[in-house]
Amino acid sequence: MKRTLFIIIHLMSVLLFAAGLGVIHRYTREGTGISWIEDTRFEDSVLFSEMVADDIENIKRYAVLKNAFENEGDGELDTNKLVVTAVTSNGNMSYRLSDLVKQAARYGYTMDDKSHRISVSETGTTDEPYEIRVTYKAFDPFYFDNIEPGPSQGVTNIRDLSVEALRALAEYYRLRTEYGTDMTNFVYNMTFDPESDYDIMMYNTGKTTDEIMSLGKYLIVTQERTIETNIEPQPENILSDENSFRLTDYDSNLMEIGIDTTYMFNDRYKEADDAFINDIRTAKTWLVILAGSAFAALISLVLTVRGFDEEDRRELAVDRMPLEALVFVYACLAVILYFIFKASLNTVFEELLEYSDRAFWRDITKGVITWLLSVCILSSMYRRSVNGGCFKNSLLQGIVRALSSEKDGRPAWNSLKGYVLFTAVNVCGVVFILRCYGMTMLGSFYSLAMWGCMVLLIAFDIFAYVLRYNRFRQRDEIRRAVNDIAGGNVDIKLNEAEFDGEALEVVKGLNNISVGLHTAINEQVKADKLKADLITNVSHDIRTPLTSIINYVDLMKRENITDPKLKGYIDVLDKKSSRLKNLTEDLLEASKASSGNIRMEFACIDMAELAEQAGGEFEDKFKSRNLELELSVPEDAVPVLADGRHLWRVFENLYNNAAKYSMEGTRVYAEVRTADEDKAVFTIKNVSEKKLNISPDELTERFVRGDVSRNTEGSGLGLSIAKSLTALMKGELKIEIDGDLYKASVIMDRYHDENDAVKEG
Amino acid sequence: MKQTILVCDDEKEIVEAISIYLQTEGFEVLKAYDGNEALKVLENNKVDLIIIDVMMPELDGIHATLKIREKLDIPIIILSAKSEDADKILGLNIGADDYITKPFNPLELVARVKSQLRRYVQLGNIGGSVSQAVYKCGGLTINDDNKEVFVDGELIKLTPIEYNILLLLVKNAGKVFSIDEIFEQIWNEEAIGADNTVAVHIRHIREKIEINPREPRYLKVVWGVGYKVEKQ
Numbered sequence: 001m002k003r004t005l006f007i008i009i010h011l012m013s014v015l016l017f018a019a020g021l022g023v024i025h026r027y028t029r030e031g032t033g034i035s036w037i038e039d040t041r042f043e044d045s046v047l048f049s050e051m052v053a054d055d056i057e058n059i060k061r062y063a064v065l066k067n068a069f070e071n072e073g074d075g076e077l078d079t080n081k082l083v084v085t086a087v088t089s090n091g092n093m094s095y096r097l098s099d100l101v102k103q104a105a106r107y108g109y110t111m112d113d114k115s116h117r118i119s120v121s122e123t124g125t126t127d128e129p130y131e132i133r134v135t136y137k138a139f140d141p142f143y144f145d146n147i148e149p150g151p152s153q154g155v156t157n158i159r160d161l162s163v164e165a166l167r168a169l170a171e172y173y174r175l176r177t178e179y180g181t182d183m184t185n186f187v188y189n190m191t192f193d194p195e196s197d198y199d200i201m202m203y204n205t206g207k208t209t210d211e212i213m214s215l216g217k218y219l220i221v222t223q224e225r226t227i228e229t230n231i232e233p234q235p236e237n238i239l240s241d242e243n244s245f246r247l248t249d250y251d252s253n254l255m256e257i258g259i260d261t262t263y264m265f266n267d268r269y270k271e272a273d274d275a276f277i278n279d280i281r282t283a284k285t286w287l288v289i290l291a292g293s294a295f296a297a298l299i300s301l302v303l304t305v306r307g308f309d310e311e312d313r314r315e316l317a318v319d320r321m322p323l324e325a326l327v328f329v330y331a332c333l334a335v336i337l338y339f340i341f342k343a344s345l346n347t348v349f350e351e352l353l354e355y356s357d358r359a360f361w362r363d364i365t366k367g368v369i370t371w372l373l374s375v376c377i378l379s380s381m382y383r384r385s386v387n388g389g390c391f392k393n394s395l396l397q398g399i400v401r402a403l404s405s406e407k408d409g410r411p412a413w414n415s416l417k418g419y420v421l422f423t424a425v426n427v428c429g430v431v432f433i434l435r436c437y438g439m440t441m442l443g444s445f446y447s448l449a450m451w452g453c454m455v456l457l458i459a460f461d462i463f464a465y466v467l468r469y470n471r472f473r474q475r476d477e478i479r480r481a482v483n484d485i486a487g488g489n490v491d492i493k494l495n496e497a498e499f500d501g502e503a504l505e506v507v508k509g510l511n512n513i514s515v516g517l518h519t520a521i522n523e524q525v526k527a528d529k530l531k532a533d534l535i536t537n538v539s540h541d542i543r544t545p546l547t548s549i550i551n552y553v554d555l556m557k558r559e560n561i562t563d564p565k566l567k568g569y570i571d572v573l574d575k576k577s578s579r580l581k582n583l584t585e586d587l588l589e590a591s592k593a594s595s596g597n598i599r600m601e602f603a604c605i606d607m608a609e610l611a612e613q614a615g616g617e618f619e620d621k622f623k624s625r626n627l628e629l630e631l632s633v634p635e636d637a638v639p640v641l642a643d644g645r646h647l648w649r650v651f652e653n654l655y656n657n658a659a660k661y662s663m664e665g666t667r668v669y670a671e672v673r674t675a676d677e678d679k680a681v682f683t684i685k686n687v688s689e690k691k692l693n694i695s696p697d698e699l700t701e702r703f704v705r706g707d708v709s710r711n712t713e714g715s716g717l718g719l720s721i722a723k724s725l726t727a728l729m730k731g732e733l734k735i736e737i738d739g740d741l742y743k744a745s746v747i748m749d750r751y752h753d754e755n756d757a758v759k760e761g
Numbered sequence: 762m763k764q765t766i767l768v769c770d771d772e773k774e775i776v777e778a779i780s781i782y783l784q785t786e787g788f789e790v791l792k793a794y795d796g797n798e799a800l801k802v803l804e805n806n807k808v809d810l811i812i813i814d815v816m817m818p819e820l821d822g823i824h825a826t827l828k829i830r831e832k833l834d835i836p837i838i839i840l841s842a843k844s845e846d847a848d849k850i851l852g853l854n855i856g857a858d859d860y861i862t863k864p865f866n867p868l869e870l871v872a873r874v875k876s877q878l879r880r881y882v883q884l885g886n887i888g889g890s891v892s893q894a895v896y897k898c899g900g901l902t903i904n905d906d907n908k909e910v911f912v913d914g915e916l917i918k919l920t921p922i923e924y925n926i927l928l929l930l931v932k933n934a935g936k937v938f939s940i941d942e943i944f945e946q947i948w949n950e951e952a953i954g955a956d957n958t959v960a961v962h963i964r965h966i967r968e969k970i971e972i973n974p975r976e977p978r979y980l981k982v983v984w985g986v987g988y989k990v991e992k993q
Binding site for chain 1: 772774775778779781782785816842843844845846862863864865867939940953956957958959960961962963964982983984985986987
């Protein structure tokens with residue numbers, strides 16, 4: 001798979017990058033950074049400058065030792081020269097170099113004649129060396145300038161003194177080899193005053209000032225103690241040692257240093273130059289490798305993170321956890337990994353690396369671990385951004401969004417405001433008190449401040465509690481009022497003086513709602529009553545003339561009218577007047593039922609019995625239309641709590657509809673059953689004669705009939721009345737239409753108290 | 762001797778129509794068009810029964826009835842367009858003997874008039890000759906000896922099963938019988954399954970003994986509970 005390949009490439013390039021860093025680190029000098037690579041020539045480098053500084057220090061030392069150990073005339077080593085004067089228990093003593101070398105040998109310290117290395121043998125004496133007080137040391141002429149005068153000045157013992165002299169001798173040999181030859185690229189002329197009667201002129205090749213200045217790099221300390229040099233950066237601390245540059249009578253420079261930058265002689269400078277050129281070449285190579293690996297890492301990273309197809313970009317389980325949690329998990333992982341690596345790698349590092357390099361390699365390890373884990377997070381973030389937003393699952397963003405959400409008056413922010421203020425004040429107070437607590441000893445001011453702060457804090461807390469209590473009391477009252485309104489008691493009046501802030505707004509709104517609802521309900525009630533009254537009165541008024549019509553039609557029928565035309569007319573009058581009569585009655589009832597203006601006398605009614613009674617009442621009607629009633633009721637009584645007369649009216653209307661609108665010659669199914677523990681259901685089903693192209697809801701609306709037309713008997717109010725009455729008895733009338741199949745169900749609550757069953761009506 | 766009936770209504774046409782029906786049945790009819798007129802007529806004539814409307818100018822039917830009852834105990838039938846239960850109860854409570862709502866069936870009106878008159882007239886002379894096997898309930902009389910049933914003195918024809926059901930209910934007047942109970946008593950079988958036989962029989966009985974079967978006076982339906990004959 002491509003992706004795996006790129007992951008491997010990335011891993012390798014990161015490791016290569018780390019390795020490159022390590023290599024370059026090796027060639028880097030502390031504090032100079034990588035800029036040294038720019039100094040393409042060795043003599044322009046810091047390294048060179050440091051080397052020159054070292055050499056200058058060395059020749060100064062060489063001058064001192066030369067003066068201490070050599071003959072004045074021929075400049076040869078003279079071991080009989082007095083080098084130390086001291087006070088011992090035997091009085092003043094002078095020591096020659098050879099004396100001190102012998103003393104050193106007595107204590108087991110000897111110097112090899114060829115290599116001039118000092119070795120210590122076990123055969124030395126174990127005598128306690130006697131104490132002496134040095135008054136002069138030729139190999140350390142400035143010794144007394146550097147220590148405090150006093151009784152312990154120069155106090156040492158013979159063993160330490162002789163070993164010190166032996167070491168100085170070894171150093172002399174080493175420096176002579178180094179600086180006593182003219183086969184060197186390092187040329188010097190120097191005038192030196194080692195606090196003796198005469199100056200020492202020191203040089204190795206005897207070149208003149210001009211010759212030295214033409215060598216390439218030079219450094220000249222003039223008699224005025226200024227430095228002329230073309231070495232960059234200038235070697236430090238050349239003039240720091242006052243004693244070595246005392247003014248001389250000679251009219252010459254104090255020190256002239258030259259380095260032959262052609263490196264004619266095969267010495268330290270030549271070697272350092274070769275190594276430097278080599279280093280630069282290596283470092284440059286590694287820099288290229290570093291850049292290459294960084295580029296490869298970047299490219300492979302981008303490719304790995306982006307992936308190559310949809311599959312690679314699909315959201316993983318990690319991408320669904322909150323971003324912060326992911327970062328936290330990875331941070332934990334990084335720490336764990338680091339400790340594991342530290343434990344295991346430390347041993348390896350200790351074996352392989354110098355002490356100074358270990359910290360660097362540890363840093364590299366940390367870097368690699370951090371980088372790889374960052375890549376994991378980065379790729380997760382990329383997948384997140386592809387799948388709907390980088391910070392989609394971020395907790396912080398969620399919090400920010402919740403706080404800044406304008407919806408609902410920013411409840412999160414509002415609730416947080418007070419809380420943060422409260423907490424902040426308390427924390428500040430507590431911190432202050434704790435700070436003061438330690439200082440109570442210091443003064444009465446702090447004590448006073450502490451107590452004051454405490455009192456303030458308590459007062460503030462009480463104040464906050466009171467505020468909070470008020471808020472909650474207001475909220476409770478509002479909630480109670482809202483519940484009241486929801487429960488139907490719209491007549492609430494909250495005292496606006498008891499509320500403040502947002503609560504006041506809500507309360508004002510609530511009061512308005514209450515007043516509005518109250519008015520609306522009152523008006524509704526009034527309107528309903530008016531309507532019911534209107535219908536009642538109108539129907540009364542209609543009845544009186546209707547009575548006359550019916551009566552006179554009846555009277556006309558009794559007359560011996562033989563004219564068939566007139567008979568037909570009278571028949572029409574008869575039918576229509578009786579229909580009008582039914583209509584007014586139904587209208588009145590419907591209006592009363594729908595406005596709830598009916599008195600209910602609830603009693604325990606056996607639904608099964610009622611269904612049977614109804615069946616008996618309607619038998620003839622069904623028979624006349626050739627319908628068969630299939631009645632099925634349970635054997636046990638089905639008690640419901642209802643008004644018998646009104647429930648009968650519901651049943652009557654349903655049976656009536658079935659009788660009127662069923663297809664002739666079909667069966668009508670009526671059934672009473674107990675639906676469950678609480679419900680009793682009466683169902684009547686029939687097949688409609690006419691098409692039922694109407695919704696069940698419309699059927700129960702006033703004046704709507706299944707066949708839409710209005711030309712048969714009946715008012716179209718039957719179902720409406722039945723529905724209203726059922727509702728008034730806390731039941732439900734359900735109409736279902738399935739093609740021509742018409743089904744009406746009356747669902748009532750069952751009555752459970754058997755003791756009260758079967759009351760007289 | 763012709764019985765005299767006072768018809769009082771502010772609608773002249775209705776008074777006219779009623780008087781036509783009553784005259785056809787052989788009654789003498791006196792007419793009045795408000796309560797005061799009715800009272801005047803009563804002062805000057807002997808009247809056997811009054812039919813009175815409620816909503817009338819001057820003096821309405823309710824107050825007129827109250828005034829009439831101060832002196833007379835003749836049957837009063839209220840004829841009103843007001844069909845509310847409350848109106849009916851009020852009318853019957855203040856002394857009316859019957860309450861008919863407009864628009865009415867003329868035949869029913871005549872039947873009720875006759876019924877009221879029969880009871881009023883016979884009230885005095887039915888008394889001593891009650892044998893053991895005679896059960897009475899208001900205007901309903903059952904003579905179990907010769908299996909005859911009279912409603913307001915008129916003989917009614919019933920089938921044996923109808924007779925037995927009516928007898929059961931009248932013997933236990935006031936008690937409510939469910940369909941199953943009636944079935945078990947009459948058929949002497951256990952009532953199994955749904956059957957509206959009893960209900961059908963009851964309806965037939967009601968049609969025979971009641972003037973208006975939808976508003977029965979004797980055999981009452983207690984909807985959803987059963988049937989009973991009211992104790993009177």
